[in-house]
Every structure is written in C-alpha cells, then in structure tokens.
Amino acid sequence: xxxxxxxxxxxxxxxxxxxxxxxxxxxxxxxxxxxxxxxxxxxxxxxxxxxxxxxxxxxxxxxxxxxxxxxxxxxxxxxxxxxxxxxxxxxxxxxxxxxxxxxxxxxxxxxxxxxxxxxxxxxxxxxxxxxxxxxxxxxxxxxxxxxxxxxxxxxxxxxxxxxxxxxxxxxxxxxxxxxxxxxxxxxxxxxxxxxxxxxxxxxxxxxxxxxxxxxxxxxxxxxxxxxxxxxxxxxxxxxxxxxxxxxxxxxxxxxxxxxxxxxxxxxxxxxxxxxxxxxxxxxxxxxxxxxxxxxxxxxxxxxxxxxxxxxxxxxxxxxxxxxxxxxxxxxxxxxxxxxxxxxxxxxxxxxxxxxxxxxxxxxxxxxxxxxxxxxxxxxxxxxxxxxxxxxxxxxxxxxxxxxxxxxxxxxxxxxxxxxxxxxxxxxxxxxxxxxxxxxxxxxxxxxxxxxxxxxxxxxxxxxxxxxxxxxxxxxxxxxxxxxxxxxxxxxxxxxxxxxxxxxxxxxxxxxxxxxxxxxxxxxxxxxxxxxxxxxxxxxxxxxxxxxxxxxxxxxxxxxxxxxxxxxxxxxxxxxxxxxxxxxxxxxxxxxxxxxxxxxxx
Numbered sequence: 142x143x144x145x146x147x148x149x150x151x152x153x154x155x156x157x158x159x160x161x162x163x164x165x166x167x168x169x170x171x172x173x174x175x176x177x178x179x180x181x182x183x184x185x186x187x188x189x190x191x192x193x194x195x196x197x198x199x200x201x202x203x204x205x206x207x208x209x210x211x212x213x214x215x216x217x218x219x220x221x222x223x224x225x226x227x228x229x230x231x232x233x234x235x236x237x238x239x240x241x242x243x244x245x246x247x248x249x250x251x252x253x254x255x256x257x258x259x260x261x262x263x264x265x266x267x268x269x270x271x272x273x274x275x276x277x278x279x280x281x282x283x284x285x286x287x288x289x290x291x292x293x294x295x296x297x298x299x300x301x302x303x304x305x306x307x308x309x310x311x312x313x314x315x316x317x318x319x320x321x322x323x324x325x326x327x328x329x330x331x332x333x334x335x336x337x338x339x340x341x342x343x344x345x346x347x348x349x350x351x352x353x354x355x356x357x358x359x360x361x362x363x364x365x366x367x368x369x370x371x372x373x374x375x376x377x378x379x380x381x382x383x384x385x386x387x388x389x390x391x392x393x394x395x396x397x398x399x400x401x402x403x404x405x406x407x408x409x410x411x412x413x414x415x416x417x418x419x420x421x422x423x424x425x426x427x428x429x430x431x432x433x434x435x436x437x438x439x440x441x442x443x444x445x446x447x448x449x450x451x452x453x454x455x456x457x458x459x460x461x462x463x464x465x466x467x468x469x470x471x472x473x474x475x476x477x478x479x480x481x482x483x484x485x486x487x488x489x490x491x492x493x494x495x496x497x498x499x500x501x502x503x504x505x506x507x508x509x510x511x512x513x514x515x516x517x518x519x520x521x522x523x524x525x526x527x528x529x530x531x532x533x534x535x536x537x538x539x540x541x542x543x544x545x546x547x548x549x550x551x552x553x554x555x556x557x558x559x560x561x562x563x564x565x566x567x568x569x570x571x572x573x574x575x576x577x578x579x580x581x582x583x584x585x586x587x588x589x590x591x592x593x594x595x596x597x598x599x600x601x602x603x604x605x606x607x608x609x610x611x612x613x614x615x616x617x618x619x620x621x622x623x624x625x626x627x628x629x630x631x632x633x634x635x636x637x638x639x640x641x642x643x644x645x646x647x648x649x650x651x652x653x654x655x656x657x658x659x660x661x662x663x664x665x666x667x668x669x670x671x672x673x674x675x676x677x678x679x680x681x682x683x684x685x686x687x688x689x690x691x692x693x694x695x696x697x698x699x700x701x702x703x704x705x706x707x708x709x710x711x712x713x714x715x716x717x718x719x720x721x722x723x724x725x726x727x728x729x730x731x732x733x734x735x736x737x738x739x740x741x742x
Contacts, residue, residue: 163189178238195265261309308710349694361615367391378561401557403604415545419462420511423652431622438656458653463505542573565593618674631700647700
C-alpha cells in the first residue's frame, strides 16, 4: 500500500496457478494487454505463479546448528513455522511481479486451483507478499468460458476457505515434522554408508504395504491340489467338496465317480441386474487407466490435468463419484455436445434424463463433483489424452444408460453321494455394458459367463469324470491400480463401491498426492516395476524392517491422521491440536530410538 494509505489505480489483481490458466481468465474478463509477467485491461491485472512459489523454512533457517544431522539436536521443533521463497531465479522474478501488483491494487482475486493444494500455494504467496487488501476466491470446476464468467459473478470471500487453508497448512507442517525428524532420526541411528533412510507420513505406510506383500510372496510355498470334475451334456461340473491334498485320494474318488451316473438335483435361473458404474474420481480413473493402458498414476494425472486445462473435462483432483444436484439441468447439453459420441448419446436424448440419487447427491459432494466432460468437445488430441478422455466420456454416458439385465443360472448335480455344481451368467439386455464392447478374454477366464444348456431336475445319464490337478498360487503382487485402491481404503481389501466410499475418509494420502507418493518410492529405489507388478527392493525391505515403530508403518493409523485433516477442512477439528499430537508422537519416537541406541551400544 502507498505511504498515503490510498489505493492508487483501483485495479483488481487476479492470481492464477499457471500462465496458461491466467491467459484463459484474462481473455474472458477483458484483460487483453500483455505486460511483463501479467495481463492488463478492463480494471484487472491477471498474473500467475507456476506451482509452488513458497515452502516451509528448513531446519537451519531457524537454528544454524540444525543443519547438522546429529541425534543430539533431535527432535527439531521450531517455536513457530515460517515460509520462504523457493530459491529459483524464475520464481523470484515472477514473485517480484506479484508483490508489486498486490501492493498497488484495491482487491486480490485468488484464482488458484480449486483444491487444498491450490489454496495453500496462493495463501503462502499472499502471505509472503504481505497482502493488505481484501481477497476474494474464484472457485470453478472447469475452465470453459461459461464457467469462468459464472465464477466471476459468484466470487466468494477468501474467509469461506479458511478451513481449507488450515487443513493444507496442517498437512504441510505435519509432513515436515515427521519427515524431517524421522528421516534424520533413523538415518543417523541406522543409516549405513551415509545412506539416507527417507521416512514420510504417507510414503512409509505405503511402502510397508508393498513390503508385507513382497514377504508373503517370497515366503509362499506352492502346494499341489486335486479337484474332481465331470462333463455332463458338454457342461463341466466341479465337485462341491474341499480340494484334495493327495493324488491317491483323487484316484479313489475318480474310481467311485465312474461307478455312478450323473443326476441333476436342482436347477435355478434368476434374472438379475448389474448396477451402473459410478462416475470417476481421480483414483478410480487412475485405476482403470492402469488396468487398461498400463498408465502410471502420475501419467494419468498428467493427462487428465492437460484435458482440464484444455477445457475438455472438469477439475480432476477430486475424491467423489457424485454430481451436485444443481448440475442436473446441464446434463442434456453436455450429452448433446459430445459429437464424437453422438450415436451413443442419442438414445439418452430421446427421453428425459432420470435424476438418480446414485449420480446426483449434494451430501456426497463438498468442494468439487466427479470428473465429467464439459460441453466443449475435443477435435484432435494426443493418443494418451484421447484414451483418458474416452474413459471419462464413456463413464459419463454409462451412468445414464439402463441397468444391465442378466440371467444367473445355478445347476446342482450329484454322482452317487458326491455333490457337483456349475454356475453361469448370460447377458439378456446389455444396458450400460453396450458402451464397453467385450475384448477378447484369456482362455479359461470368467468361467461363470459360459452358456449353460437347459437342465431338468431328475434327469440323469452317463458322464465323463476326470481329475483336475492344480497348484496353489502366491498372493498377487501389487500393481499401481491395486496399490491405489489399497491406499484409498487404508490397506483394506474392498470390492463393494458403497463400502469403499465410506472408507475414503480414512484413506492414506489424497487423490492428488498418491501418484507423487508412488513416484517418490521409485526415485528412492524402495520399489521397482517388473512389467505391471510393483516389487519392493531389498533397500525398501531393509528400511521397513529397521522401523520398529508400528505407527510409522500402519496404513490404518495413518488413515486416522488423514481423517483428522479432513475434519480440519470441515471445521470440525483443531489444526493446533493435530500439530500438538504429532509433536508428542515425535518426542516419543525420538526417545524410543535414542534409548534403543543406548541399549545396543
């Protein structure tokens, strides 16, 4: 602010998170004159950051002694936390532009990414720039011209997002406290050959899940087993008894089966429905992209972020699979704009769209809704972005299609006193499955979908019994898809989507950070990729074996911290209390490790 206390030019300063986003915003609001580091016009100056400009201060910024990695200086707990500008000439130059603009305006409009990380980036920049003017918040879910105009018509006070900032700040401070202290603690105590033992609030329990699975695989001992099967009317039935663990018992069973005819004792066919899939949140999109295209979580995030910035999809860093109810009137328009999917959208546009609670539910939406296409349809896209767009577009169509109708058949048979069973499924009306043409499946995959002839109870006749010899299989190694799901549910194996939704509160990491956590584990050489499998390295295994404290390794306990951060975001938990709990844990951890050192030396 000028010395006389008056604002000079009456400009409003908009700060976006990227130059490309700033350009889009500037064009919409009429700031069309390009200046050095910003756009100007129509009473606005639109500038930008490029991601994080500020970071929490490092230990030596508080105390020069803390630059040295020594047990005697641990734990490191600053009396209060400060921020500093990242040491980079480009950052320093652009921050200088922001600082001058903020000092010479009547109002700032925070146009950062509409999420926790975006809020933190902008707040730290404004704090560092010593912003003294009122601040408003642009909160939008897509970068289309209509969305930007609507957002500027509905600017909100920055104070509406104080809890979001509190949660982001608590997360950053928590990660700093645990990362700095635990990494130095374990490195100075156990690090051989000056190797750094990197510990993180989310990174370490994620690695622990991978190490545990790796140990289960490495110690697994395969065993042979035998099953009795028989073919009756060209249909293979399996004996409904426990697997046999000895070949001679199987041979005796086979001899017994040859002495008796096959008889049908029960036949049941029921019509059922397969519910529509849910819309995508970021994690489920990353899971499907990994399964179908072997994309890493980081690549999927990169591609969908690019689609968002090109205005083709809505904000991607979300953890809900629902839409807010006020979006319902826009659905027909979006469907009508999907020109490359016109034939698939046509049946939906022939009649009114149903407002299903499985799609539209305000209680399941906080800051953002699920990822969907916008009403801007792409013409040409790079192949990988096109694949991600196709996933999003088909899923959007799928939720409005009819349910899939199936016929589930279960046939029970008997040979002497040995029960047999076969089940099968037929699709009667594909419904939403029409959007996902079947790809060729590996031989023997999904035997439940074999077509089963009509059987009558009481019919019997000759059959062809045989022995199937199998071998038990080790637990499956994690892929990025299954690891993302495990992180989302704090290590619990969950298939049901409703249950998964409930567990998200206690998932470890956030949708926007999980990809980075996995990449960090790769960079630290704690894990490696073998085809699609994620494998813990000996370095990663040794690190987890070194950490005796279960709190650092437990996905469930880390999930509890994550839930508290979410509660801070909702204004239902105190950020200062969260910080004090972490500090208490770090003191206890430090004491335990130091004591262990005394005992072993």
